[in-house]
Amino acid sequence: MVEYERHDYDVIVIGAGGAGLRAAIEASAQGARTALICKSLLGKAHTVMAEGGIAAALGNVWPQDNWRVHFRDTMRGGKMLNNWRMAQLHAQEAPDRVNELEQWGALFDRTDDGRILQRDFGGHRYARLAHVGDRTGLELIRTLQQHAVHNGIDVFMECTVSRLLKDGDRVSGAVAYWRESGNLLVFNAKSTVLATGGTGKAFAVTSNSWEYTGDGHALAYWAGAELIDMECVQFHPTGMVWPPSVRGILVTEGVRGDGGTLRNSDGERFMFNYIPDFFAAETADTIDEADAWYEDKENNRRTPDLLPRDEVARAINSEVKAGRGSPHGGVFLDIATRRSTEYIRRRLPSMYHQFKQLADVDITAQPMEVGPTMHYIMGGIRVDADTAATTVAGLYAAGECAGGMHGANRLGGNSLSDLVVFGRRAGLGAAEDAAAQTSAPETDDAQVEEIVAEMRAPFERDGAEGPYDIQRDLQETMHSLVGIIRTESELLEARERIDGYKGRAANVGVYGHQQYNPGWHLAMDLQALLTVSEATARAANVRQESRGGHTRDDYPGPNDAEWGNKNVVIRQGSDGEMEVTTSPLPEMPAELQELFEE
Amino acid sequence: MSETANMRVFRGDAESGDWQDYSVEVEEGQVVLDVIHRIQATQAPDLAVRWNCKAGKCGSCSAEINGEPRLMCMTRMNLFEPGEQITVAPMKTWPLIRDLVTDVSFNYEVAKTIPAFKPRAPEADGTYRMMQEDIERGQEFRKCIECFLCQDVCHVIRDHPENKPEFAGPRFFVRLAELEMHPLDTEDRLELARKDAGVGYCNITKCCTEVCPEEIHITDNAIIPLKERVADRYFDPIRWLGSKLFGRG
Numbered sequence: 001m002v003e004y005e006r007h008d009y010d011v012i013v014i015g016a017g018g019a020g021l022r023a024a025i026e027a028s029a030q031g032a033r034t035a036l037i038c039k040s041l042l043g044k045a046h047t048v049m050a051e052g053g054i055a056a057a058l059g060n061v062w063p064q065d066n067w068r069v070h071f072r073d074t075m076r077g078g079k080m081l082n083n084w085r086m087a088q089l090h091a092q093e094a095p096d097r098v099n100e101l102e103q104w105g106a107l108f109d110r111t112d113d114g115r116i117l118q119r120d121f122g123g124h125r126y127a128r129l130a131h132v133g134d135r136t137g138l139e140l141i142r143t144l145q146q147h148a149v150h151n152g153i154d155v156f157m158e159c160t161v162s163r164l165l166k167d168g169d170r171v172s173g174a175v176a177y178w179r180e181s182g183n184l185l186v187f188n189a190k191s192t193v194l195a196t197g198g199t200g201k202a203f204a205v206t207s208n209s210w211e212y213t214g215d216g217h218a219l220a221y222w223a224g225a226e227l228i229d230m231e232c233v234q235f236h237p238t239g240m241v242w243p244p245s246v247r248g249i250l251v252t253e254g255v256r257g258d259g260g261t262l263r264n265s266d267g268e269r270f271m272f273n274y275i276p277d278f279f280a281a282e283t284a285d286t287i288d289e290a291d292a293w294y295e296d297k298e299n300n301r302r303t304p305d306l307l308p309r310d311e312v313a314r315a316i317n318s319e320v321k322a323g324r325g326s327p328h329g330g331v332f333l334d335i336a337t338r339r340s341t342e343y344i345r346r347r348l349p350s351m352y353h354q355f356k357q358l359a360d361v362d363i364t365a366q367p368m369e370v371g372p373t374m375h376y377i378m379g380g381i382r383v384d385a386d387t388a389a390t391t392v393a394g395l396y397a398a399g400e401c402a403g404g405m406h407g408a409n410r411l412g413g414n415s416l417s418d419l420v421v422f423g424r425r426a427g428l429g430a431a432e433d434a435a436a437q438t439s440a441p442e443t444d445d446a447q448v449e450e451i452v453a454e455m456r457a458p459f460e461r462d463g464a465e466g467p468y469d470i471q472r473d474l475q476e477t478m479h480s481l482v483g484i485i486r487t488e489s490e491l492l493e494a495r496e497r498i499d500g501y502k503g504r505a506a507n508v509g510v511y512g513h514q515q516y517n518p519g520w521h522l523a524m525d526l527q528a529l530l531t532v533s534e535a536t537a538r539a540a541n542v543r544q545e546s547r548g549g550h551t552r553d554d555y556p557g558p559n560d561a562e563w564g565n566k567n568v569v570i571r572q573g574s575d576g577e578m579e580v581t582t583s584p585l586p587e588m589p590a591e592l593q594e595l596f597e598e
Numbered sequence: 599m600s601e602t603a604n605m606r607v608f609r610g611d612a613e614s615g616d617w618q619d620y621s622v623e624v625e626e627g628q629v630v631l632d633v634i635h636r637i638q639a640t641q642a643p644d645l646a647v648r649w650n651c652k653a654g655k656c657g658s659c660s661a662e663i664n665g666e667p668r669l670m671c672m673t674r675m676n677l678f679e680p681g682e683q684i685t686v687a688p689m690k691t692w693p694l695i696r697d698l699v700t701d702v703s704f705n706y707e708v709a710k711t712i713p714a715f716k717p718r719a720p721e722a723d724g725t726y727r728m729m730q731e732d733i734e735r736g737q738e739f740r741k742c743i744e745c746f747l748c749q750d751v752c753h754v755i756r757d758h759p760e761n762k763p764e765f766a767g768p769r770f771f772v773r774l775a776e777l778e779m780h781p782l783d784t785e786d787r788l789e790l791a792r793k794d795a796g797v798g799y800c801n802i803t804k805c806c807t808e809v810c811p812e813e814i815h816i817t818d819n820a821i822i823p824l825k826e827r828v829a830d831r832y833f834d835p836i837r838w839l840g841s842k843l844f845g846r847g
Contacts, residue, residue: 041648042706043744044656099725105715105780107733107740114727132737138655139740150714157706180695209650243627249653354653357672359627468639512644515611516696519643 002452004175004184006443009035009154010434011427012174012189014161015216017045018137018419019399019426020195021144022097026427027193028151032434035187036148037156037176039211043145046197046209047419050137051252051350053119053129054101054420055413056094060111061118062126062297067091069125072595074414076278077123077308078378078407079548080564080596081229084588085385086405090414090421097420098130106143108132120257121412123308125282126297127257129413134252134350140416159185161215162524163451164192164223164395165443171223171394172441175451179521182514184452188443190434193388193426194220194381194397199532201471201525203374204479207239207250213525214532216401220381221531225390227570228403228583229379230532231539231550234410235484237262237312239373241330246358248373251333251351253412255368256305258347259294260335262316263367264324270331271304274315279307310409310548313372317484320371330371336364372484376415377532378406378549379539382569387429388422394433394441398426404567408548458523464509467522474501474526474533482537487553491541498534505530538580539568600625601680603633607645608687611696617685618642624675630686631659631670634698646697654811657745661698662687667747667809689750691759702746708766711794712773717782728781739776739820741812742769748806748816754799766795768806768816775820778827792828797821 011027013020016038024036038045057070070091075082098116102108108130109117118127132139148155158179165173165186173187196216200208221227238251256262264270272290275283283304284290290303305312316331326332335344341364345352348363355361355368380403381390388396399419406414458467481494505527510520545559546552558564566582573579605620620637631649638645649659652671659670664678664685678684692700720726748768749755755762766774774791777783791797804817814820831837 040650040656041658041702044650044658046651048656048743049651049653102726103717103720105717105777105783107728107736107780109737110728110730110733114729115725132740135655135741138743142740142742146709147714149710180699180701209652209656211650244625245628245632246653350655357654358629358674466643468643472639510643516646516699517644518638518646 001445002184002449004186004448006186006188007035008188008440009033010190011193011430012037012187013193013195013427014174014219015045015195015197015399015401016042016155017047017195017197017399018140018144018416019423020045020193021141021148022420022423023193023195023398023427023430024153025144025148025151026424027431028153030428030431032431035154035156037159037161037187039158039160039179041157042155043141045141046212047137047141047416049207049209049250050140050416051134051250052121052254052257053131053136053413054094054098054140054416055121055124055128055411056098056130056417057091057128058095058098058116058118058130060115065126065128068595070094070128071592073124074411075407075596077411078409079558080407081232081547081567081585082407083385083404083586084592085586086422088592089385089425090405090418093421094417097417097424101140101143101420104143104147106139108139119254120294120306122253122256122306122312123411124413129257131254133346134254134348136416140420156185160521160524161219162455164219165447166223167441167444169393170441171392173443175448177455180516182517182520186443186448188441190437190440191394191396191430193430194395194401195399195423195426196401198377198400199529199536200374202474202478202529202533202536203483204475205239205248206374207236207248208374214528215525216397217380217535218528218531220390220392220395220397221535221570221572223392223395224572225392225395226382227379227535228382228567229408229539230377230535230570231543231568232378232408232548233374233536234309234376234378234549235313235372236375237309237316237372238333238370240359241326241369241371242328243359249354249358250373250375251368251370252348253309255333255335255348255351258335259338260333261305261338262312263332263334264319265326266324270319270324271307271312271315274311274318275304275307276311279311283307308409308411313484314551316372326369328369330369332367333370334367336366376400376410378408378410379403379536386425388426389429396426396430398422408550455524458508458510458520461507461509462511464507465504466510466519467505467508467526468519470501470504470508470526471522471529474498474529478533478536482533482540485551485553486540488541491537494537495534498530498537502530534578535570538578539570542568542580542582603675604681604683605633605637606683606685607634607637607698609645609697610694612694615694628675629671630663630673630675630684633675634670634686646695646699648699655743657743660689660745660747660750662689667751669745669747669811672811689746691750691756704762705744705746705749705769708770712770712777712790713785713787715777715780715783716785718784726782732781735779735819736776738814739772741814742772743812744769745811747809747811751805751809753803753805761799764794764796765799768821770795771797771800771824772814772816772820775824778824788828788831791824792832797824797828800825
């Protein structure tokens with residue numbers, strides 16, 4: 001019999017970034033006994049790294065803006081693969097959630113008349129992103145954290161969930177361990193919310209923090225839930241490329257939103273050569289028009305520097321391949337020649353600091369070198385738009401680990417708003433579900449024993465291969481074979497290699513003690529990383545077209561007739577193998593379809 | 599163009615510990631955290647270190663590098679002379695868990711004792727108006743990434759752990775000052791600042807300001823104004839007399 005701490009709750013929330021915090025706040029406000037479980041210290045989650053802002057059609061800067069325009073931008077940015085209902089709820093509710101953050105103490109930058117200021121970002125028709133300089137994520141997480149500590153939520157910090165438990169067909173809690181001691185916990189919960197973020201640590205070059213090992217995606221999949229759109233991965237066009245140790249660290253789109261422009265080694269503003277037909281009508285095709293757009297959006301079209309991220313990332317990739325890149329394999333991002341030093345330091349203080357300290361580059365005097373970095377996974381756990389319920393009873397998901405909201409490509413600024421809109425809805429859905437349960441679920445000790453045996457097995461294999469090399473090999477494979485441009489032969493090769501890594505991971509050994517042992521933690525995280533990597537590689541091979549954050553060299557361009565109305569669906573088959581199918585997109589009602597006919 | 603660094607890293611737990619030397623390859627542009635990760639991956643897979651973003655935004659990887667409180671992810675290796683021995687130790691002010699990881703729960707407990715933000719009623723349209731110049735100081739304070747280096751270096755608790763129950767520390771003076779200066783907030787926390795948070799213990803040596811990776815002017819902009827407000831209320835003889843005679847502060 002294994003020893004563990006036992007905790008009983010109405011609702012447990014796994015993950016304490018923006019979505020998890022907002023879910024826990026809501027569940028607790030609904031009267032549910034709520035626990036918040038996070039791998040790191042509270043307030044350190046990846047949300048903290050979001051820079052540019054939170055998109056919401058407040059209409060403070062451009063009164064013409066409203067939820068319909070935001071909805072339309074979101075759907076078009078997602079290449080129409082989005083769950084329309086999620087995109088609608090998101091656009092409608094984001095302004096309330098932003099105002100709520102202000103009521104909870106957030107200090108957003110202001111307009112001249114004292115309202116929340118909004119900035120330009122890629123794919124947004126109007127300046128729409130509420131922001132605090134270039135550290136908006138920190139403001140969001142700290143505001144939620146400071147609000148949450150007074151709301152009677154029990155927080156389990158540096159506590160990692162290994163598996164979900166089930167009582168019959170229903171998720172009934174989770175098995176977790178304290179990172180500090182290695183001791184075990186069993187949560188018995190009427191409902192469970194996953195808010196674990198993304199999968200970036202499966203890739204060699206990423207803007208994501210260490211926590212992004214796809215835990216929620218994998219926990220849901222292992223518990224029988226469906227994943228959708230796992231092939232849709234966003235490579236942010238502007239990550240740092242030099243020095244090597246910081247490769248991938250994010251350079252906010254706010255640099256371009258505030259007037260920065262991309263140039264190749266010839267000094268050419270190359271984005272004018274990459275305007276796709278899909279966005280031609282709304283994109284400036286001359287430098288004069290592009291530059292005038294910042295001040296006058298009624299008479300000018302948007303600069304191609306602010307095309308959606310998938311377009312810009314592919315363009316940079318092409319420029320570098322054509323030999324017009326910067327010395328360290330990126331392109332130039334120039335704001336120094338376009339805006340004053342004072343303006344740059346006020347608007348982009350973190351970027352100034354980051355380049356100065358890590359790369360010896362003064363962005364007020366020199367161009368930055370930037371290139372694509374794995375930033376976000378649009379794909380995720382299939383959820384009901386209104387309640388955030390997954391396809392398994394008792395299990396909810398919100399934020400990056402949930403799929404559907406962003407379709408094939410996410411617009412910048414739509415992530416922070418996603419977190420608070422659907423975090424709240426998941427907390428509400430989970431609390432109502434918990435209240436409807438007449439009794440607490442049963443904890444099945446046999447399940448617990450089996451999970452714990454698997455968790456501890458690496459200690460029995462001291463002397464076997466450790467986890468670090470396996471992770472590094474996986475990251476290289478995902479980066480080179482399942483990266484920004486894909487093709488069938490490489491995807492099949494990736495599958496084969498992932499099978500090999502699974503074999504190695506099944507025999508992984510760790511050395512030492514259970515107390516704060518990062519080797520052991522990684523050995524366990526590898527299971528999730530391998531699962532989500534396989535899902536992305538498989539889904540990418542099935543979708544035989546290019547759309548948003550999924551680009552196939554062997555199927556260039558979108559194929560609307562065949563693929564425009566389908567999600568690729570991943571689930572675990574009864575034999576334990578991964579199954580890939582498709583299912584039709586939910587149909588958009590006529591009054592919303594009209595928005596796309598202009 | 600790699601070089602070899604001589605790293606001396608503290609290894610141990612609450613009971614015992616010692617320095618361990620590691621010879622590690624360093625590449626161009628690397629930071630101390632990269633080197634610690636290389637030690638993990640190649641020599642000591644169980645070396646405990648806390649980190650998240652590796653971009654100076656989350657404040658997880660605080661340590662004492664050559665005796666100086668710093669973020670490992672923002673400390674470039676080229677700061678040191680080639681071949682120089684570089685020591686990496688856990689923050690001294692907190693109980694050690696293992697290796698470079700300390701128990702910082704003190705800070706999370708203090709955070710709970712600070713009464714929540716309590717805004718005045720909004721405008722008729724349900725939103726608020728605030729002028730940029732009125733929130734700039736608050737925004738400076740809200741840059742805090744909670745790395746707790748200011749807490750670590752503060753000798754009120756670093757050298758006198760017995761003061762911990764009576765002293766919130768610089769991070770929370772920043773938080774109190776932020777709320778105190780927030781244009782919308784209506785809560786009164788001056789009594790807390792004076793009594794339970796113990797702002798009077800601070801004798802403005804500015805050690806906290808020096809180590810702040812966010813360059814927040816902790817002493818000048820947060821602690822001194824907070825001390826002044828406390829002094830105005832509690833130690834101004836005319837106000838004191840007024841409160842005695844009319845029951846008002």
